Amino acid sequence: MTKYIGKSVKRLEDKRFLTGQGKYTDDIKLVNMAYAYILRSPYANATINNIDISEAKAQPGVAAIYTGADIPESIAGVPCGWQVNFKNGDIMKEPPHPLLVRKKVRHVGDGVVMIVADSRAIAKDASELIDIDYDIHDAVTDPKKAAEPGAPLVHEELPSNVCFDWELGNPKDEVAAALASAAHVTELDFTNQRVVPNAMEPRSAIGHYDTAYDRYTLHTSTQNPHLTRLLMCAFVLGIPEHKVRVVGPDVGGGFGSKIFHYTEEALVTYFSKILGRPIKWTADRSEAFLTDAHGRDHVTNAKMGFDANGKIVALQAYTYANMGAYLSTFAPAVPTYLHGTLLQGLYTTPKINVDVTATFTHTNAVDAYRGAGRPEATYLLERLLDLAALEMKVDPAELRFKNFIPAFDGVTQPGYQTQVALQYDSGNYEPVLKRALEMVGYEAFRQEQANQTNGKLLGIGFxxxxxxxxxxxxxxxxxxxxxxxxxxxxxVTVQPTGKVSVYTGSHSHGQGHETTFAQVVADKLGIPIEDVEIIHGDSDRVAFGMGTYGSRSLAVGGSAIVKSLEKVLEKGAKIAAHLLEASADDLEYNDGKWTVKGTDKSVAFGDVSLTAYVPHNYPEGIEPGLDFSSFYDPTNFTYPFGAHIAIVEIDKETGAIKLKRFIAVDDVGNVINPMIVDGQIHGGLAQGIGQALHEGAMYDEDGQLINGSYMDYCMPRADDFPSFEIDRTVTPCPHNPLGVKGAGEAGTIGSTPAVVNAVIDALWKGGHEVKDIKMPMTPERVWNAMQD
Amino acid sequence: MIPTSFDYKKANSVEEALSMLGDDTQILGGGHSLIPALKLRLNSPGTLVDISKISSIKEISDGGDSIAIGGGATHASIANDKSLDQYCPMMGQAAREIGDIQVRNVGTIGGSIAHADPAADWPAILLAADARIVVQNKNGSREIAADQFFKGFFETALEEGEIITAIHIPKSQKNSNSCYVKFKQPASRFAIVGVAAAVEMDGSVVKSARLGLTGVGEFAYRATAIENALTGKPLNETTINEVVQNATENTNVMSDHFASEKYRAHLANVYLKRALRKLG
Amino acid sequence: MANKISINVNGKMHTGAIEARKLLSDYLREDLSLTGTHIGCDTSSCGACTIHLDGKAVKSCTILAVQADGCSVTTVEGLATNGELHPIQEGFKEEHGLQCGFCTPGMMMTATDLLKSNPNPSEQEIRDALEGNFCRCTGYHNIVKSIQYAAKKMA
Structure with missing residues (x-):
């Protein structure tokens, strides 16, 4: 039955990408298409006194120039899709995010004018002839400073820059009491710095209005076309949803940044009707740096208390989370329900309290970036644990073994109820760390570290x-x-000939759904994988979908497919029973055919499908056709876990860090395609390690992004990494039909603190007992830590 | 990213190129400094004169006591040149550290030094190699010693209407060696500190040394005090630690978000020592 | 002002008149509809636009189309012959060297140049050679393996 599931089937989608035939949004050319360039604010906080477009408008080839004044008041801007309430119950502050700014720009990159022309070059040339008169004001970029009284206001109509405050877990006094009675308390102030997603395909959108059908089409580089359609139709433009088709064609990576509904999507859609031409907008990389929603940006203070035996007794965390100037689609969820809820970690900590203040600043929006909240939670916990081990002079691996939640399968044993709202589905935590220690050769490493004499410092981090x-x-x-x-x-549409078209609401932008999903379908139906096609990314072809993020596609989208397949087989059995003149209960389905149990009487899947569409000899009371839709709403989140170990070497003279080895043992539940899961882990690791060592967006005091290009923002390269050493354990998810948990974010979530912990470990071994090195851990920062 | 409009003229010879130069013209060599600036519209010339097709300035040839590298020679051709590896090993070492494969295939040494980015690699090497830069103008040609060529922040001795046609690298003597070591800016991979060291030995002691540093100050410079201090001494750990105390003396050390002034100065010493150790 | 050019792209001659400021990458994508060559940055850093110009890997975003006049260009569309994948394409498929596919054409064009000058590169040599090509999906792990696969296949 499992000819494909569990096998490293080579990707079915590869050929088009390998031969240059992939179709990304910017590759699409429509007849009579015009090109948009968006003139953006060069200032972080400024009032617009006047916009003069007269000279630009007169240029040959300029089709139109639009400002905020061309957008009706009824179109307030792009919405936020997640509501968090203040501790006192008030709704979070949710100021509008206009498509084009009329009066006040709030971050560098805020869109002010859209120039539409016959070519990109003409639009860009014309933009230089536009004169905007600004009054420039002071800016605030740090999330904690933004909360202070007197900080420059991002939204002048609000009393302060606080978007919301929020708390979760046990009462603070209980946590404080536990910390007070602890034998040891480790406290750490740290920043989880802002990073830029940098999907290699810059965002792009093409709006097209078809007068014949009174219908819009938006092609856009999105992770979730249907959600974009819903948000844009219902909350921005007020156009009927059935009159809009949204297509997310091939998309060159997302990492969260292409979940959100962006202003440019609404602009090209709205103005394509007014202009009467399709309008294409594609971001330059510099624009992507300024406008793709960023990730992380937390400033945190945390305390973890231990009893005399090294058992964790309490955790208190205070975090300031930067929202940027406007609320992006899922921004409020990230520091709260995707962060605070994960602070139980793998540990039995009995008292946990997390307190979050989210603030507006004069910076680009911050939202979900690969891992989204969970990396920040993991960073908080894992940094504290390794630091506590150093402070208490105990082994960091031993400290973890001592605190792990005991194994539970979620079937015969109940899920684990945390102190912070979630109930874990299934878990078995010791084996991942044991396996990682075995792979790293832990005792031998500690020997090597103790004996090192080559002017370098070796460190290990967990x-x-x-x-x-x-x-x-x-x-x-x-x-x-x-x-x-x-x-x-x-x-799932079974064609008369037995070929199968699957329409999924998940969206693949590198994850390999066209292969993994096909493996599931082929195995469940017992047909060759070549007979299956996975269709996604087009709201006219796929009825509805919620898209791909949060490592959800296989666990949720895959399960929806399984539900439809079950319906296909159930109906197929009735048709087969009729053809075989048997009772459906007496049939079994194997290898693509229904067989009467204990006989050699059988009918093939293709014969049944043909009968369903040519129902001449057909059971009574059964509709023709073999085509089923399903919606799958799971009963719980899934909870992958793992153990990551980094080994680094520090050059004592320069502070330069070399990542020597990286070991990752992850448990993502059942695995459909090991090759693809490994690839997801590799990529995740690189992003997590990238945050630790290389990446970090830097705003200056005036709100200028000072490293907004690849000449200054360090993208991790091939020579920054060793080959990764990875393995996995399998603890199936008990509540979805495939037993899968999700693999897209694991690498990113686990890896960052392992690398930082390794550097701290190396420094302590070298006699520099520092608590923290700011990320990215540049050579200078490490060198400075050694100069005390 | 689209440059502003300009006219384009392709030159087939240096003479033709010189005749095309005039007001509001700029020379296009490999274009790997110029085109990025054009795309960002930091630079908007009226006319580009393309010298990248002039074959006579692309060659690397043996000029007797020196190797003559055409101004239009690519970094890749320098990286692959065996005679340079023999007579001036730091040239190839540096060429292989510039940019990436694709950049090295197009970017030229002449274009790079004319641009004179303070973090570029070549200036340090040309200083240490005692190179002579041959430039041609409408009146003929002249030679500029590397020591006189790099004059400031993106500033050289090159005048309007001049084209770099060749760089002469003196062949090193027997008992000589050279190397280039570099601490890279992690994003751009330009030099935060690049040190080119050329040392000629007289038996067991240093006869002469030339030490070029780039990335450190507003333009590349020689650490002459250290060169002098090395002379007559054995090139060993004791000497190196003794003479390399302040590799940034008389230099206005740059500071940016990748390296503060203090750290850069420290790295200059560390990398100067590393270069000398490689030769010791 | 229009400049006449004549370029051999993937074995086919193309002539046309273009603006001097048109980048080779834009010429390939817009004028020839060869959209396999991608544009991922503004600073000649990411390598998504890598093609072969007269047999050498170059970043087509940093070359004017007029400069390619009289030259021969190979893009990713020209790698396979008669529908048969080039060994580098096969390597990327077999070793799962691509996910979203955006960096892939540039990666493969750089890799084929590397393998020409160094048919049997070490892992470190491969990683060094990819200095000018960014990938955000794979962590480069399987890209290295893909190139090793191609090297072996081409040996």
Missing amino acids: STYIEACGIAPSAVVGALGARAGLFESAQ
Whole structure:
């Protein structure tokens, strides 16, 4: 039955990408298409006195120039899809995010004028002839400073820059009492710095209005076309949803940044009707740096208390989270329900309290970036644990073994109820760390470290993480503030000839759904994988979908497919029973055919499908056709976990860090395609390690992004990494039909603190007992730590 | 990213190129400094004169006591040149550290030094190699010693209407060696500190040394005090630690978000020592 | 002002008149509809636009189309012959060297140049050679293996 599931089937989608035939949004050319360039604010906080477009408008080839004044007041801007309430119950502050700014720009890159012309070059040339008169004001960029009284206001109509405050877990006094009685308390102030997602394909959008059908089409580089359509139609433009088609064609990576509904999507859609021409906008990389929603940007103080035996007794965390100037689609969820809820980690900590203040600043929006909240939670816990081990002079691996939640399968044993709202589905945490220690050769490493004499400092760092994936069920996320359901849909259409078209609401932008999903379908139906096609990314072809993020596609989207497949087989059995003149209960389905149990009488899947569409000899009371849709709304999140170990070497003279080895043992539940899962882990590791060592957006005091290009923002390269050493354990998810948990974010979530911990370990071994090195851990920062 | 409009003229010879130069013209060599600036519209010339097709300035040839590298020679051709590896090993070492494969295939040494980025690699090497830069103008040609060529922040001795046609690298003597070591800016991979060291030995002691540093100050410079201090001494750990105390003396050390002034100065010493150790 | 050019792209001659400021990458994508060559940055850093110009890997975003006049260009669309994948394409498929596919054409064009000058590169040599090509999906792990696969296949 499992000819494909569990096998490293080579990707079916590869050929088009390998031959240059992939179709990304900017590759699409429509007849009579015009090109948009968006003139953006060069200032972080300024009032617009006047915009003079007269000279630009007169240029040959300029089709139109639009400002905020060309957008009706009824179009307020792009919405936020997640509501978090203040501790006192008030709704979070949610100022409008206009498509084009009329009066006040709030970050460098805020869109002010859209120039549309016959070519990109003409649009860009014309933009230089536009004169905007600004009054420039002071800016604030740090999330903690933004909360201070007297800080420059991002939204002058609000009393302060605080978007919301929020708290979760046990009462603070109980946590304080536990900390007070602890034998040891480790405290750490740190920053989880802002990073730029940098999907290699810059965002692009093409709006097209078809007068014949009174219908819009938006092609856009999105992770979730249907959600974009819903948000844009219902909350921005007020156009009927059935009159809009949104297509997310091939998309060159997302990492969260292409989940959100962006202003440019609404602009090209809205103005394509007014102009009467399709309008294409594609971001330059510099624009992507300024406008793709950024990630992380937390400033945190945390305390972890231990008893005399090294058992964790309490955790208190205070975090300031930077929202940027406007609320992006899921921004409020990240520091709260995707962060605070994960602070149980893999440990039995009995008292936990997390307190978050989210603030507006004069910076680009911050939202979900690969891992989204869970990396920040993991960073908090894992940094504290390794630091505590150093301070208490105990082994960091031993300290973890001592505190792990005991194994539970979620079937015969109940899930684990945390102090911070979640109930883990299944877990078995010791084996991942044991396996990682075995792979690293822990004792031998400690020997090598103790004996090192070559002018370098060796260090080892640990991280044992858990994540909540799937981002569902709807009732739970709804209770947590989501303004959308978070299920997934799938339609399985069996063609008369037995070939199968699957329409999924998940969206593949590198994850390999066209292969993994096909493996599931082929095995469940017992047909060759070549007979299956996975269709995604087009709201006219796929009825509905919630898209791909939060490592949810297989666990939620894959499960929806399984539900439809079950319906296909159930109906197929009735047709087969009729053809075989047997009872459906007496049939078994194997290898693509229904057989009467204990006989050699059988009918093939293709014969049944043909009968369903040519129902001449057909059971009574059964509709023709073999085509089913399903919506799958899971009963819980899924909870992958793992253990990561980094080994680094520090050059004592320069502070330069060499990542020598990286070991990752992850448990993502059942695995459909090991090759693809390994690839997801590799990529995640590189992003997590990138944050630790290389990446970090830097705003100066005036709100200028000072490293907004690849000449200054360090993208990790091939020569920054060793080959990764990875393995996995398998603890199936007990509540979805495939037993899968999700693999997209694991690498990113676990890896960052492991690398930082390794550097801190190396420094302590060299006699420099520092608590923290700011990320990215540049050579200078490390060198400075050695100069005390 | 689209440059502003300009006219384009392709030159087939240096003479033709010189005749095309005039007001509001700029020379296009490999274009790997110029085109990025054009795309960002930091630079908007009226006319580009393309010298990248002039074959006579692309060659690397043996000029007797020196190797003559055409101004239009690519970094890749320098990296692959065996005679340079023999007579001036730091040239190839540096060429292989510039940019990446694609950049090295197009970017030229002449274009790079004319641009004179303070973090570029070549200036340090040309200083240490005692190179002579041959430039041609409408009146003929002249030679500029590397020591006189790099004059300031993106500033050289090159005048309007001049084209770099060749760089002469003196062949090193027997008992000589050279090397280039570099601490890279992690994003751009330009030099935060690049040290080119050329040392000629007289038996067991240093006869002469030339030490070029780039990335450190507003333009590349020689650490002459250290060169002098090395002379007559054995090139060993004791000497190196003794003479390399302040590699940034008389230099206005740059500071940016990748390296503060203090750290850069420290790295200059560390990398100067590393270069000398490689030769010791 | 229009400049006449004549370029051999993937074995086919193309002539046309273009603005001097048109980048080779834009010429390939817009004028010839060869959209396999991608544009991922503004600073000649990411390598998504890598093609072969007269047999050498170059960043087509940093070359004017007029400069390619009279030259021969190979893009990713020209790698396979008669529908048969080039060994580097096969390597990327077999070793799962691509995810979203955006950096892939540039990666493969750089890799084929590397393998020409160094048919049997070490892992470190491969990683060094990819200095001018960014990938955000794979962590480069399987890209290295893909190139090793191609090297072996081409040996």
